Amino acid sequence: MQSSVLAFATDLIDEGADGFFGNLTDRAGVGGVTLASVYHEARDVFPHNPHRVIRYLEPGAAYFQPDPARWAGRRLVPRAAAAIGERDPFAEAAEEAGRRGLKLHAWTVFCHNDRLGFQQPDCTPANAFGDRHLTELCPANPEVRAYAGTLVDELARYGVDAIRAESLHFHGLRHGYHHERYFEKLGPVTEALLGICFCPHCLAAADALGVPAAEVRRVAAAEIRRRLTDEQAAAQPAALDQLAGGALAAYIDAGTTTVTSLTAELAERAEQHGMRLTFMDGSGPGAGWLSGIDLPALAATGVQIETLGYAKTPEAVREKVAAFALHGVRPADLAVILRPMAQDCDGVANLAAKINVLRELGVPEVEFYNYGLMRLSSMDRIGAALRG
Numbered sequence: 482m483q484s485s486v487l488a489f490a491t492d493l494i495d496e497g498a499d500g501f502f503g504n505l506t507d508r509a510g511v512g513g514v515t516l517a518s519v520y521h522e523a524r525d526v527f528p529h530n531p532h533r534v535i536r537y538l539e540p541g542a543a544y545f546q547p548d549p550a551r552w553a554g555r556r557l558v559p560r561a562a563a564a565i566g567e568r569d570p571f572a573e574a575a576e577e578a579g580r581r582g583l584k585l586h587a588w589t590v591f592c593h594n595d596r597l598g599f600q601q602p603d604c605t606p607a608n609a610f611g612d613r614h615l616t617e618l619c620p621a622n623p624e625v626r627a628y629a630g631t632l633v634d635e636l637a638r639y640g641v642d643a644i645r646a647e648s649l650h651f652h653g654l655r656h657g658y659h660h661e662r663y664f665e666k667l668g669p670v671t672e673a674l675l676g677i678c679f680c681p682h683c684l685a686a687a688d689a690l691g692v693p694a695a696e697v698r699r700v701a702a703a704e705i706r707r708r709l710t711d712e713q714a715a716a717q718p719a720a721l722d723q724l725a726g727g728a729l730a731a732y733i734d735a736g737t738t739t740v741t742s743l744t745a746e747l748a749e750r751a752e753q754h755g756m757r758l759t760f761m762d763g764s765g766p767g768a769g770w771l772s773g774i775d776l777p778a779l780a781a782t783g784v785q786i787e788t789l790g791y792a793k794t795p796e797a798v799r800e801k802v803a804a805f806a807l808h809g810v811r812p813a814d815l816a817v818i819l820r821p822m823a824q825d826c827d828g829v830a831n832l833a834a835k836i837n838v839l840r841e842l843g844v845p846e847v848e849f850y851n852y853g854l855m856r857l858s859s860m861d862r863i864g865a866a867l868r869g
Contacts, residue, residue, distance in 0.1 A: 482840055484867060485513035486860075487588055487645075487818070488852035489520070490544035490562075490570035495532050498577045501852075506581060508857065510864040513584035515645055515848055516574050518636055519543050519559060521593050522659075528856045539563060541594035545571035547635060556601050557618070557628035559635075575639040584642040586759075591629050592618040593648035593656070606651060606678035609702035614678075617652050620773065621682040621739045626746070633747050637754035644751055645787060647761040650740045651678055651773045668715040671708045673771055674701050677733065687735040693725075697732040700725040733770060740773035745782040759785040759816055765801065766808040777809030787816040787848070791825055795834040802842050812839075816846035821859040821866070832866035 486509055493501045493516070505511055522540040527533065542562035546569040552558045571587075578585040598605045598615040606619045618625045629649070636644060653676035655661065667675070679698045687694040704724060708715040722730035748758040760779055762769060765788060769776070779786060788805065790798045798819075802812055817839055819825070819832065826832045839847055849863050 483513065483846045484511040485515045485584065485586060485848045486511050486852045487515045487848055487850050489517050491536060491564050492853040493570050493574060494565065494568065495530050498573065502577050502581055504857065504860050508860040508864050510867050513586060513642070514574065514578060515586040515588045516571065518545055518571060518587040518589045519632065521590050522595055525854055527853045530853060541596035545569055545635065551631055551635060557597050557604060557624055559632065571639045579640065585640065586643045586645055587636045587641045588645045588647065589632060589636065590647045591649045592620055592625065593652060594618055607680040608675050608677070609679050609698050609705060616656060616658050619678055619680050619682060620650065620743050621680065621686050626743055629743065629747055630750055633750045637756060641756050643757040643759050645759045645761055646747065649744055649760060651736055652676065653771055666715060668708060670719045671705055671715055673721060674705050676771060677701065678736065683736065686739055687732050690735050690738065692731045692735055693728055694732060697725045697728050701729065736773040737770070737775035737778065741775055741778040741782065744779055744784055748782055748784045757785060759787045761787045763789055766804040776805070780810045780814060785814055785816055786810050787818065790817040790819045790835065793825055795838045798835045799838045802839070802844060812842040812844045815844050816848060817844055818848045818850050820850050821862045822855050826862065829862050829865040829869065832862055833869040836866055
């Protein structure tokens with residue numbers, strides 16, 4: 482079984498190569514590192530960082546040095562994080578990983594990018610009223626798709642083994658923007674409808690599949706207004722697949738086609754560079770329809786699916802993995818992320834049992850979240866569990 486720890490480039494910068502890679506090999510005993518290449522805004526607490534306890538990560542920043550020639554004339558352009566200065570942490574990590582016999586994976590956030598969304602709002606999703614979700618990029622937009630493809634080309638420069646593709650899909654209304662406020666209870670139907678993209682590119686994609694996109698948008702807007710106006714209506718359940726005479730479901734299905742085709746394009750592009758593409762699915766089986774995630778269709782493209790094995794017991798991890806088989810994804814096509822910290826694991830035996838469950842089921846890769854956010858004792862726990 483392959484193993485890796487997810488980490489930020491700032492961990493490497495703050496701790497130095499010897500400290501950073503020494504912890505990965507000597508404490509955790511893993512065979513690779515999954516380093517964030519493009520990441521979203523965050524504020525985190527770093528228990529073992531020698532220079533700081535709290536760090537803010539920049540919105541939509543890149544942690545490599547983009548090649549200007551590749552991005553000439555583009556509107557969506559990655560910008561190197563101020564935290565890395567003139568350094569290229571990915572080049573440093575590639576050199577050190579190669580020297581130490583470790584695999585380097587690129588943890589890449591594609592369509593959740595505050596900086597680019599605010600700069601280029603016409604590249605973001607639009608709800609039924611035309612309001613833009615500026616924290617995201619729409620995967621149906623041709624410029625977004627070109628941006629994603631060029632990111633893959635960029636990362637190939639570093640000898641990356643696999644691109645861990647996060648946020649390669651749509652997002653709903655609630656996706657963690659700072660100071661989001663919902664003082665009235667919207668209800669799950671309203672929230673779901675407000676999260677569906679009706680930008681010109683999504684409308685055109687649905688029309689091309691024979692879906693009456695304009696009518697679906699009109700019905701969605703009317704239903705949202707009805708529920709925003711009437712508190713009792715907001716609480717009423719509704720079958721989304723029945724709205725607009727079933728056309729809303731077909732419209733959402735068009736979104737899954739968009740995500741699947743983009744994933745397939747990027748996977749083929751990665752393969753041409755000798756890399757793998759892993760689709761990170763944080764929602765789990767049966768929960769990603771509104772985000773455009775169709776697990777059987779994704780599995781049919783040949784991409785690996787990575788899921789969160791966050792759970793307190795080995796039995797719960799087993800259930801999470803088994804659920805994927807019901808959606809056309811074999812354990813052999815999965816990678817699973819575990820958390821070795823106390824909120825999920827009460828000791829080495831617990832983590833070792835979870836790893837053994839993955840081995841028994843035939844899962845080929847396990848990753849651990851997250852280097853900088855865990856105590857060094859949790860790194861030791863990983864090493865002991867892998868040996869056990």
